[in-house]
Amino acid sequence: MTLDHLDHLVFAGPSLVDAVDEIERLTGVRAAAGGRHTTTGTANALIALTVGGETGRRYLEIIGPDADAGRTASDIPTFGIRDLDAPRLAGFALRPDDLDATVARLRELGVDPGDVEPLGRRRPDGVELAWRLTRQAGNAWNGLPFLIDWLDSPHPGLGDLPRLELESFRVTAPAEDPLFAALTALGLEPGVGASSLRVELGGTRHTVLATE
Numbered sequence: 001m002t003l004d005h006l007d008h009l010v011f012a013g014p015s016l017v018d019a020v021d022e023i024e025r026l027t028g029v030r031a032a033a034g035g036r037h038t039t040t041g042t043a044n045a046l047i048a049l050t051v052g053g054e055t056g057r058r059y060l061e062i063i064g065p066d067a068d069a070g071r072t073a074s075d076i077p078t079f080g081i082r083d084l085d086a087p088r089l090a091g092f093a094l095r096p097d098d099l100d101a102t103v104a105r106l107r108e109l110g111v112d113p114g115d116v117e118p119l120g121r122r123r124p125d126g127v128e129l130a131w132r133l134t135r136q137a138g139n140a141w142n143g144l145p146f147l148i149d150w151l152d153s154p155h156p157g158l159g160d161l162p163r164l165e166l167e168s169f170r171v172t173a174p175a176e177d178p179l180f181a182a183l184t185a186l187g188l189e190p191g192v193g194a195s196s197l198r199v200e201l202g203g204t205r206h207t208v209l210a211t212e
Contacts, residue, residue, distance in 0.1 A: 003051055003058065003166070003169060005094045005095050005096060005097075005186075005187065006058055006092065006093075006094060006095075006169065007057065007058065007059075007092075007093040007094055007095040007148050007157075008049075008058060008059045008060065008061050008092065008093050008156075008157065009049070009059075009060045009061065009089065009091075009092045009199060009209075010061050010063060010079055010089070010090045010091045010092060010093070010139075011023060011060060011061070011062045011063070011087060011088070011089055011090065011209065012062075012063050012064065012078075012079040012080070012081050012084065012087065012088065012090035013062075013063075013064045013081070013084060013086065013087025013088070014064065014065070014072075014073035014081060014082075014084050014085065014086075014087075015064055015065070015067070015073070015087075016042075016043055016044070016045065016062065016063065016064030016065065016066075016067065017064075017067070018064075018087060019045075019062045019063070019064050019087035020045050020062050022086075022087045023047070023060070023062055023087075026201075026205065026207040026209075027164055027201055027203030027204060027205055027207045028203045028204025028205045029047055029162050029163070029164055029203040029204060030162060031045035031046055031047045031060070031062050031161075031162065032045060032046055032047070032159075032160075032161050032162060033045055033046075033124050034046040034061070034121070034123070034124075034156065035121040035122050035123045035124060035129070036066050036068070036069070036121055036122060037066070037119065037120075037121045038069075038120075038121070038122075039119060039120070040076070040078045040119070041065060041066055041069065041071040041075050041076055041078075042063050042064065042065060042066055042071070042076060042078055042081070043063070043064065043065070043066040043067070043068070043069075044061050044062060044063045044064075044121075045061075045062045046059050046060065046061060046062070046156055046157075046159070046161055047059060047060040047062075047161060047162050047163065047164050048060075048157050048158075048159070048161040048162070048163045048164070049157065049163070049164055049165070049166040049201075050163050050164070050165050050166065051165070051166050053165065055157070055158070055163070056157065057095065057155045057157045057158060058157050058166065059156055059157035059161065060164060060201075061156075062087075063078070063079060063081075063090075064076075064081065064087075065081065077140070078139060079091060079139055079140060079141075080140035080141065083140075088209075088211070089197060089199070089209040089210060089211050090140075090141055090211070091139060091140075091141050091145065091146065091197070091211070092145045092146075092171075092197060093133070093145055093146050093147065093148045094145045094146075094147055094148070094186060095147075095148055095149070095150070096147055096149075096186075099116060099132060099134075099147055099148070099149040100116065102147055102186070103116060103134060103147065105185060106144075106182050106185065106186075109178055109181050109182050109185060110178040110181075110182075111144060111178050111179060111181075111182040112136065113134040113136060113144060113146065113147055114134040114135045114136030114139075114146070115134065115135065115136075116132050116133065116134055116147075117132065117133065117134075117135050118130065118131070118132055119131055119132075119133060127154070129150075129153040129154070129156070130151055130152075130153055131148055131149060131150045131151055131153060132148070132149045132151065133146055133147060133148040133149070134146045134147045134148075141197075141211050142195075143171075143173055143179045143183075143195030143196075144179060144182060144183070145186070145188075164201045164202065164203045165201065165202035165203070166199065166200075166201060167200040167201065167202050167206075168198075168199065168200040169197075169198075169199050170191060170197070170198045170199075171183060171188050171190050171191070171196070171197050171198075172190055172191040172192065172193040172194065172195065172196050172198075173190045173192075173193075173195050174192070174193070174194065174195070175192045177195075179195065180192070194212065195211075196210060196211050196212040197210065197211045198210040198211075198212075
């Protein structure tokens with residue numbers, strides 16, 4: 001599988017501080033502050049993901065309620081945060097060459113990735129980022145990645161961030177499920193099994209994260 005279109009992994013939790021602490025405990029790497037999403041009530045922190053030691057437009061997003069805005073997990077459906085009792089791997093994003101055409105293709109295969117919506121956030125340095133992405137049921141894990149187009153914004157994975165090595169990436173789906181065909185159409189070469197995502201990260205310590 002090529003990782004050319006992998007944009008980012010999502011590690012979500014009912015507390016952003018606790019989720020950042022957990023990734024640091026697991027990997028030995030502490031994420032940098034990312035910014036605030038005013039439309040979803042969340043905030044994030046970021047770690048760049050290298051592959052073969054090479055940087056690219058890939059990163060780990062750690063996301064949780066925007067505590068500075070008084071938001072709590074019960075307010076946040078995004079990535080299933082309001083139903084989480086501990087931080088966990090919650091999904092991933094792909095960056096297709098043509099977002100709208102990819103959405104149409106998945107719908108032809110019987111899988112709806114959700115409508116394309118505009119979103120944005122302000123970085124700590126004041127830079128405004130804007131993007132388009134697919135959203136379905138708050139993007140809680142359903143086996144399908146969400147799709148993103150960063151428009152003219154600088155890509156977050158190319159910033160001055162701490163780094164982790166993405167050592168492996170594996171997604172699975174039931175063989176007869178339309179989800180399997182959708183993942184294949186996205187170039188992911190899924191394994192056969194219950195819907196899941198499993199990644200291995202190399203930092204100060206080797207770490208495995210999984211949705212199951």
